[in-house]
Each structure stands twice: as structure tokens, then as C-alpha cells.
Amino acid sequence: MKRRRPSGLPDARGHFGRFGGRFVPETLMAPLIELESAYLAAKRDPKWTRRLRELSTTYAGRPTPLYFAERLTEHAGGARIYLKREDLCHTGAHKVNNVLGQGLLATRMGKKRIIAETGAGQHGVATATAAALFGLPCDVYMGAEDVERQKPNVFRMKLLGARVIPVDSGSRTLKDAVNEALRDWVTNVRTTYYCLGSAMGPHPYPMMVRDFQTVIGREARSQALRTIGRLPDAVVACVGGGSNAIGLFHAFIADRRVRLIGVEPGGRGLATGRHGASISGGAVGVLHGSMSYLLQNDDGQVTEAHSISAGLDYPGVGPEHAYYYDAGRFTFEPITDEEAVEAFSSLTRLEGLMPALESAHAVAYALRLAKTLPRTKSLLVGLSGRGDKDVHVVAKALGMTLE
């Protein structure tokens, strides 16, 4: 089956239909335009793209396998479940695909310093890793609340030579870490590269981060054709800012018969208001430089997200997801904290694969969907990361304590 090119989005101003764009202080406009040209030039430079491919293979461990989860499939008793194993990437998640690209771009642009925001610490660890690899000093902004929740990753970043700066403003989580990283960037934009962690933020980030992550879907699509013999019936991925999901979905957009399903953090349940489901439970607005769906009150104040998974605990979502949601091409489903923990346990016990709590959301929805489908159908699930970082959170959720 030949793959058709997906749409030419975003447009020249970074718009995906009515979403995306650049809603930032004027100070950042020229630097964002410069970043966009630097990225487009790098993309056309065969030496640069070869170097990125080389690092993807020899450093990050690509390609990652597509694994048929036989016992999980039996357990669900329906459609066959295949896992795209991003958990096998260096640093334990798909985040490395993005930071290698952006890190290479930062060096190409002659930037002297890298900054990043992080929620769970996964993107922070990935950025600190790239900073070590490229020999650049690195500052990572992290909500003070998350610094507490994700101590092992804080320590990992420090070991990698990065400085972790706790953010005490607002809700003291990922949203506030992005605010603080943006403020740093506004101040130090001439020398500093801002390595944004998901397919969100002002143009060109949603496009650029997507491009760095589409390798997931390209690999998965041809692996599916080889191992299943045809395309999967549905592709499922968890959605925080949306980078692993857009990376996995993109190669399938033109395959009209493949359902593309983003799984949002349902937290305690949509009805409780304590969730992070920006599309299922939010409204259109502007946050962190782009127009998309976000959690907000009637006055346009951004409200806090709630999720057991720190990497999904974000009140916004990347603009391309908003676009394909409106276009009816992507659908979004919430999965609660409880369901995610249950899926974490199932995958761990049945397959010996301990997923990140983020990825466990995708697994949970896949299990639910698989049950409703016959054995002739197949589901491809993005296993975006591994769960070592989450064992203490899961222990707490299961009423156990760790020493």
C-alpha cells in the first residue's frame, strides 16, 4: 500500500485551520521566525538530516519494535493489540526523538544554552541528556509540586549536569513551568535555545516537534504492513501536549479507514472537573502561544489540570490535535486515573512490560476498545514510555508504600 503525503499543514503563519499561530510577546516574534527559518534550512541540509538519523539509530536506539501483545490480547478477548515500543528508546520515552532534533538545531544555530520545561521530568531528563551530548549548559524549569512528585527524575537531571529550577508560581505544575521557561526565553532569547517538550506552543514548535516525532508513525505503519499484513483498524495514543500521539498518527492520516484515537487524562472523571482532558472537557482559547482547546473557566482564566500522570497533567493540547478533532479525523477519549493504574498492572503482570502512567492511559482505552471488536481486527497502541519513574505513584495508588 502506498502512503500518500499528509496535508501541508500548518500554513506559512503556523495555523492549522483556526488553531495554532503565534500568540507571544513581540520580543519573541523575530526569534520565532528566525527559529523557523533555521529549522527549515536544517531540514533541507542532507548533512544535518543524516546526522539526526545517525543519532536516532546509534544513540536513541531506533527503530523501535512493534510488539504483538498476545497475552494482553487474550485477556481483552477481542481485537489483536500491538504495541509500538517507544519505551525502549534511550531515556525511556519518545521524548528523546524531539530533543535530538532540537539539540542538533540549537548547535547549528550557535546557541550557548538550552532551557526546557518539564512535568513528569521525562522531557527534562531527555533535554538534559541532549545537553550533555551536545555540550551545552541546561536549565530545566519544573513546578515545585512536580519536583516533589518526581524526585528520581530531578536527581537524574542533576546527574546529567542540568540545573533544575523549581517554579513556585500558579499551580506549581507543568503549566507554570512553561510560563517560567517562556519568561527566561523572553529575557535571554539571543543566546538561549528553548527546547519545548511537546507539539504545542507558538509556531514553529507544533510543526517542528511533530516532524521530529513522526518517525514513530512511519516505522509503525510499515511494521504493521509487514507483521499484520495490513493496516491496523485503530491507532491509539495518550495525549498530554500531544507529541507522541501526533508522531504516531501522522503517517496514518491519509489512511481514511484507520481510526485515530487520542486518549486524554480523565483524572477523577470528567464530571468531577478534576481532569486534564483539554478536548473532551475544555474550550477553544489561547495558552502558551497558540490557539487550541484548553481547560478554562467562563472568564478565560486557565484552570488546573488533574491527572495521576504528571506528563499528562497539562490544561492545553497541541493545535494540530484541535484541528483534526474539529475535522472529525481524530477522536478523543478520557481514561480515569483508576483505569490507567489498572492497565498499568495488567500490562506489567501479563506481558512483563511496565508502562509509563501516561502510556497506561492508551493501553487502558485499547483494552476497552479491543473487547468490543472481533479477533480479526487489530489495534496499534503507542507505548510512549516505560514506567520505572512511576512505581512510587502506582504504589501509593494501590495503597502500598515504598521505603
Next chain:
Amino acid sequence: MNRIDDVFTRLRTTGERALGPYFTAGDPSLDVTRRLVIEAARRGADLIELGVPFSDPIADGPVIQRAAARALANGATLVRVLETVAAIRREASVPIALMTYYNPVLAFGLEPFAEAAIKAGVDGVIVPDLPPEEADPLAEELHPRGLSLIYMVAPTSTPARMRTIARRSRGFLYVVSLTGVTGERQELPRELADQMRELRALTTKPLCVGFGISRPDQAAQVARLADGVIVGSAIVRLCEERATSSSLVEDVGDFIADLKKPLRNG
């Protein structure tokens, strides 16, 4: 006629520079904000920037961030800020520019916002996260109603961007003096004079300089280059420190008078 344009026309004939103090609406309360604005106008403020609090103020430093958080906790919504402007209008005719991030305006609805703002007596709107590329939808609602959309120009703006901003901005140009967020600074950036010279070559519209100006001596320095001086964090910090003092309004008024002094007959 727009009150902002009137002020600059008047000041140009006298050689005076405008003082534009910034207040975060609702800090410490909307009623005190009303009294602060009226007192500021009485003590020499030529135009007021009234900040609408937002949950995620990415262009602001710690002082204004804290003020926004307090104001939100006090229930200062855009609707209530507009009511406060209407209340101020019963007592003072000082031009008022709302400084608001884009999302509260979007949530209000662009057209209803423009209607409500003009009805309340607002004169201009400054949206720090709305560059010219994204501003058409709002400008199309504001301008036909006689409300000015005031744009910011930054030290990083390219000559082409400066030209676009100079052409589009109404009322005045808000010249961001430094590469950074709002907040008090010990020294003014050295490049400011060059930045102002470049802008003067592009436009005859009034230029008001803001970000980092916190003392009368700094205001005096900027007055040599600019048509107006905007002071934010220093005033907001005073409101924070004296929030519970019975002399808050008077103290802020004294500070405004001190800032205005070097701006008279430039």
C-alpha cells in the same frame, strides 16, 4: 475624539511628557483600584494602564504575577474590571488603556468585549500576547468603535516589524525598553536611545517607553527620548507593600507626583 490622542496633542504643544502608571485591577480590591486611578489622575497621571489579571501572565515578572494572583483571588474578572472603569468614568476623564492577555478577551467574545469596553469608557487596549500577525480579528472590532489597539515594539523587533507595528498601532506605540519581562531594573538599557531613534525615523506617532522604569530619575532620563513614560512594577509593588495601610492611596499619589515632576515642561 479619542481621549488618548487628545492627551498627546495637548502635551505636544506644552512640551510635557506623559506619565502612564500601571495598576493591576483588583489588587488589593476593585474599589481601591478605582480610588487609586482617580488619585493618580489628580496627581499627574496622563493616561492609565489598567491590567486585567490573568492566570498565566508570561510577559510579567514576579511583582505583577503576584498582583494578578491576588486580584484573581479577589474575584477581579474582566466584566468587573469594566464595571470599575465605568465607575471611574463618573469621576475622572483620564484616558484608560486596558492591558489584558488575549484569552480573557476571547472568552468574553471579541465583539461583546469591544461593545462593553467602549460603553464602560475604555480608550485603548494593549494585548501583550497578540502580535500584529494575529491581531486583525480584534482590531476589526475595536477600531470602528473608536477604541485604539496599542501595539508593543521590542528591542528584538526587526526593522520590517517596527514598520508594521508603527503603521498599525493606534494612540501610541508601547516601546518595550528591554529584552525581558516586566519588573524594576537598576539601570536603563543602553540601546534605548538607538531604538528610539530608529522608531522616530519610522513614525510620528507618540512613543511611550515601559518595562524597567521605576524611579523619578529614570523617568527623567526616558523623558528626554520619549513622549510618555510607563511605570508598572514599582507602583504595583507599592500597592503590595502598603495594601493594608490607610494611607495607600495617598502614598501611591505621592509617588505618581514624584514621577511626573521631571516630565513637566521637558
